[in-house]
Amino acid sequence: MPNPFELPDFYVPYPARLNPHLEGAREHSKAWARAFGMVEGSGIWDESDVDSHDYALLCSYTHPDATGPQLDLVTDWYVWVFFFDDHFLHLFKRTGDMAGAKAYLDRLPAFMPLSGDPAPPEPTNQVEAGLADLWARTVPSMSDAWRRRFRESTWHLLEESLWELSNINDGRVANPVEYIEMRRKVGGAPWSANLVEYAAGAEVPDAIAASRPMRVLKDTFADGVHLRNDLFSYQRETETEGELANAVLVLERFLGCDTQQAADSVNDLLTSRLQQFEHTALTEVGPLLLEHGLGPSECADVFAYVKGLQDWQSGGHEWHMRSSRYMNGAAGGAPAVTGRLLGGPLGLGTSAARVLPSIAASLPARARRHGHEPFKKVGPLPLPDFRLPYPTTLSPHLDDSRRNNIAWSHRMGMLTPSPDVPFSGIWDEGKLRDYDFGLCAAGIHPEATLEELDIATDWLTWGTYGDDLYPYVFGRNHDMVAAKACTDRLPAFMPLDVGGMPQPLNPLERGLADLWTRTATPMSPDARRTFRAAVEAMVESWLWELANQKENRVPEPVDYIEMRRKTFGSDLTMALARIGHDRTVPPEVYRTRPVQAMENAAADYACLINDVFSYQKEIEFEGEVHNAVLVVEDFFDCGRTEALGIVDDLMNSRLREFEHVIATQLPLVCEEFGLDEDASAALMGYAQELKNWLSAILTWHRQCHRYPEADLLRHAAPPAAPSWGVPGGLGTSAARIAGLLGAPYGPGRGQPVGTPPGTSSARVSLPTSAHALP
Numbered sequence: 001m002p003n004p005f006e007l008p009d010f011y012v013p014y015p016a017r018l019n020p021h022l023e024g025a026r027e028h029s030k031a032w033a034r035a036f037g038m039v040e041g042s043g044i045w046d047e048s049d050v051d052s053h054d055y056a057l058l059c060s061y062t063h064p065d066a067t068g069p070q071l072d073l074v075t076d077w078y079v080w081v082f083f084f085d086d087h088f089l090h091l092f093k094r095t096g097d098m099a100g101a102k103a104y105l106d107r108l109p110a111f112m113p114l115s116g117d118p119a120p121p122e123p124t125n126q127v128e129a130g131l132a133d134l135w136a137r138t139v140p141s142m143s144d145a146w147r148r149r150f151r152e153s154t155w156h157l158l159e160e161s162l163w164e165l166s167n168i169n170d171g172r173v174a175n176p177v178e179y180i181e182m183r184r185k186v187g188g189a190p191w192s193a194n195l196v197e198y199a200a201g202a203e204v205p206d207a208i209a210a211s212r213p214m215r216v217l218k219d220t221f222a223d224g225v226h227l228r229n230d231l232f233s234y235q236r237e238t239e240t241e242g243e244l245a246n247a248v249l250v251l252e253r254f255l256g257c258d259t260q261q262a263a264d265s266v267n268d269l270l271t272s273r274l275q276q277f278e279h280t281a282l283t284e285v286g287p288l289l290l291e292h293g294l295g296p297s298e299c300a301d302v303f304a305y306v307k308g309l310q311d312w313q314s315g316g317h318e319w320h321m322r323s324s325r326y327m328n329g330a331a332g333g334a335p336a337v338t339g340r341l342l343g344g345p346l347g348l349g350t351s352a353a354r355v356l357p358s359i360a361a362s363l364p365a366r367a368r369r370h371g372h373e374p375f376k377k378v379g380p381l382p383l384p385d386f387r388l389p390y391p392t393t394l395s396p397h398l399d400d401s402r403r404n405n406i407a408w409s410h411r412m413g414m415l416t417p418s419p420d421v422p423f424s425g426i427w428d429e430g431k432l433r434d435y436d437f438g439l440c441a442a443g444i445h446p447e448a449t450l451e452e453l454d455i456a457t458d459w460l461t462w463g464t465y466g467d468d469l470y471p472y473v474f475g476r477n478h479d480m481v482a483a484k485a486c487t488d489r490l491p492a493f494m495p496l497d498v499g500g501m502p503q504p505l506n507p508l509e510r511g512l513a514d515l516w517t518r519t520a521t522p523m524s525p526d527a528r529r530t531f532r533a534a535v536e537a538m539v540e541s542w543l544w545e546l547a548n549q550k551e552n553r554v555p556e557p558v559d560y561i562e563m564r565r566k567t568f569g570s571d572l573t574m575a576l577a578r579i580g581h582d583r584t585v586p587p588e589v590y591r592t593r594p595v596q597a598m599e600n601a602a603a604d605y606a607c608l609i610n611d612v613f614s615y616q617k618e619i620e621f622e623g624e625v626h627n628a629v630l631v632v633e634d635f636f637d638c639g640r641t642e643a644l645g646i647v648d649d650l651m652n653s654r655l656r657e658f659e660h661v662i663a664t665q666l667p668l669v670c671e672e673f674g675l676d677e678d679a680s681a682a683l684m685g686y687a688q689e690l691k692n693w694l695s696a697i698l699t700w701h702r703q704c705h706r707y708p709e710a711d712l713l714r715h716a717a718p719p720a721a722p723s724w725g726v727p728g729g730l731g732t733s734a735a736r737i738a739g740l741l742g743a744p745y746g747p748g749r750g751q752p753v754g755t756p757p758g759t760s761s762a763r764v765s766l767p768t769s770a771h772a773l774p
Contacts, residue, residue: 061315374623443696
C-alpha cells in the first residue's frame with residue numbers, strides 16, 4: 001500500500017541513546033504480558049505483535065539511563081497502555097458502545113488506590129489485572145504528591161478515550177485547538193512525563209509542580225510526542241482503524257489542503273513546540289527555582305527531569321523509525337524511508353549525525369520569531385464577517401453604571417495625575433468614556449442589579465487599566481524586577497477571609513482591594529479561591545507578555561492561544577458569571593471536560609475577536625507581538641490577509657465546538673452527575689451567560705472608541721507627563737521599585753517611567769492595550 005505522504009524532515013536536536021538493559025527488558029516484558037493474558041488467546045495481540053511493536057526498544061531509547069529493574073517496570077507500563085489502547089479500540093471504538101465503554105472505564109480508578117482508599121476489587125480483564133500489578137510495584141518508591149499526579153494523568157489517559165469514541169460516532173473531526181488540548185490527555189504523554197520522574201529518580205518538587213514553567217515543559221513535551229506519533233501513525237489510524245483523532249487529518253480539514261501540506265504543517269508545529277520547550281527550560285526554570293528557594297538536590301532533580309524529557313523526545317523518534325506499528329518503511333526493524341534521508345544517515349548509532357542538519361533546518365523560523373519589526377505601519381485590518389448568532393441585550397442600568405464607573409475610577413486615583421500616587425494618570429476621563437466598559441458589562445449581565453452591574457463594570461475597568469499599565473510602566477525599560485515586585489503584592493489585597501489588607505499604595509492596589517471586598521464577601525470559600533486564582537492568573541500573564549516583549553519574541557501558536565485566555569481575563573469574567581451558581585451546581589461539574597471545553601471555546605472566540613479589532617492598535621501603535629494575526633503570519637510565513645483568513649476559520653471552528661458541547665454534551669453531564677432541576681437549569685443558564693458574554697464583547701468592540709484608526713490617532717496624542725516618575729538607568733532598579741510601590745521622589749524629579757534619561761516627556765504616548773479584558 002503506498003504511503004499517503006512523504007515523512008518530513010524532523011527537528012531532533014538531541015542524539016538518541018540506547019539503554020544497555022534492552023535485551024533483559026524485552027525478555028521480561030514479553031513474559032509479563034503473557035502472564036497477564038495479553039498475548040495468546042487475548043484476541044488483541046499474538047507473540048508476533050509483541051515482538052514487532054518492541055516496547056522494550058521504545059523504553060530503552062526513551063529512558064537510556066534507567067537501571068535494569070526500572071527499565072523492566074517502565075516497559076511493563078508501556079505494554080499495558082498500548083494493550084489498553086488496542087483493547088478499547090476492539091471492544092468499543094469499532095462497536096460505538098458508549099455505555100459499555102463508560103462502565104469499563106469507571107472501574108479502572110479503583111485499581112490505583114491512594115492512602116486510605118479501599119483495596120482494589122478483583123480484576124475482570126487483562127487491563128484491570130495489569131494495572132493493579134503495576135500500581136502496586138510502582139508507588140512504594142514515590143511520594144504521595146507524585147501518586148496523586150500520576151493517578152490523575154492515568155485517569156485522563158483512560159477516560160478521555162470517550163472523547164475519541166464520541167467523535168468517531170459523530171463522524172466529527174476536531175478543530176486544531178480542541179485537538180491539541182484533548183490529545184494531551186488521550187495520547188497520554190503527560191502520563192509518560194510522570195514515568196520520566198520515576199525512571200530518572202527525580203521527582204518534581206510539589207511546590208513547583210503546578211507552576212507555569214513546569215506546566216509548559218510537560219505540555220510542550222506532550223505535544224511533541226503526540227504530533228510526532230500522528231505523523232507516523234496517520235496511515236494506520238485513518239486507513240485501518242477509522243480514527244479521526246490525528247493532527248494531519250485535523251489540519252487537512254481545517255486548512256483545506258492536501259495530505260502532504262498538512263503533514264508538513266504538523267511537522268512545523270511539532271518543531272515550534274519543541275523550541276518552546278527549549279525556551280522555557282532555558283529562560284524560566286532557573287528563575288523559578290530561585291524564587292522558591294529550592295535546595296541543590298531539588299534543583300538537580302528538576303534538571304534531571306528536564307533532561308529525561310529531552311531523552312524521551314529523541315528516543316521516541318528513533319523508536320518510531322524502527323517499529324512495525326507505524327508508517328516508516330521499516331522492514332525487520334531497520335528504517336528505510338522513501339525519498340530523502342531525513343537530514344542525515346540512518347541506522348543504529350547514527351542519530352547524532354542528524355543533529356546539526358536538524359538544527360540548521362529550523363533556524364529560519366527561529367530567526368523570524370525574533371525578527372518582528374515593532375511599530376510597523378500596517379493600517380486598519382479588514383474585519384471578517386463574524387458569524388455569532390446571539391443577540392445582545394443591554395441592562396437598563398447602563399447609563400447609571402457608566403456614571404458610577406467614572407466616579408469610582410476617580411476615587412481609585414486612575415484618572416488624575418498626582419505627585420504622591422504612583423501609576424496615577426495613566427488614563428484620563430476622556431479615554432475612560434471612550435473605552436465604555438459599562439457597555440460591555442451591560443451586555444454580559446443584562447439582568448444584573450445596578451450594584452452587580454457596577455461590580456462587573458469596575459472589574460473590566462481595573463483589568464484593562466492594569467494591562468495598559470504594565471507595558472507603559474515596566475515594558476519600555478524592560479524592568480522585569482519592578483514588574484514582579486508589583487505583581488507579588490497584589491494577592492495580599494485578596495484575602496480569602498476578606499479580612500485585613502496592607503495599605504494600598506497606588507490605584508491598581510486600591511482598585512483591587514475595593515473590588516475584592518465588594519465581590520468576595522457574599523461568596524462561598526471555594527468560590528473565593530477559584531475567583532482569586534483567576535485574578536492571579538491574569539496578572540501573572542502580564543509578566544509573560546513583558547518577557548516576550550523584552551525578547552522581541554512572537555509567541556508560538558499553542559502557547560499564545562493558551563496564555564491569551566489568561567491575558568484577556570477570561571477566567572475572571574467567567575468566574576463573575578458563576579457567582580451564585582456554586583450554591584446549586586457542584587464544583588466538580590465545572591471541572592468536567594465538556595464544561596471546560598465550552599469555556600475554552602468561548603474564551604478563544606472572544607480573544608480572537610479582540611485580536612482582529614486591535615491588530616492596527618497593537619502592531620502599529622504599540623509595537624506589540626501578542627496578536628493572533630501576527631502569530632499566524634509568523635508561523636506560516638504568510639501575509640496578513642492569509643493570516644486573517646486562518647484566524648477567521650479558527651474563530652468559526654471554535655464557535656461550532658462551543659455550540660456542539662452545549663447541544664450534545666451538557667445534557668450528558670447533567671445526567672452523569674444526577675443534577676436536579678435547579679442545578680441543571682443553573683448549568684444551562686451558565687451556558688446562556690457565556691453566549692451573552694460573546695455577543696456583548698462583539699457589540700462592545702464595534703461600538704467603543706478604542707480601536708478605529710481615528711481614535712487611535714487621537715489617543716496617541718502626547719499626554720501630560722505623570723509627576724510620579726522615578727529614576728531609570730543602570731543601578732536604579734531598587735529605587736524604581738520603591739518609587740513605584742509608594743515612595744515617589746516628588747514632582748519634577750526623574751523621568752516618567754519607561755522614558756530614557758534625556759528624553760522629553762512630551763514624546764511619551766500612552767498605550768491602549770486591550771489584552772486584559774475586552
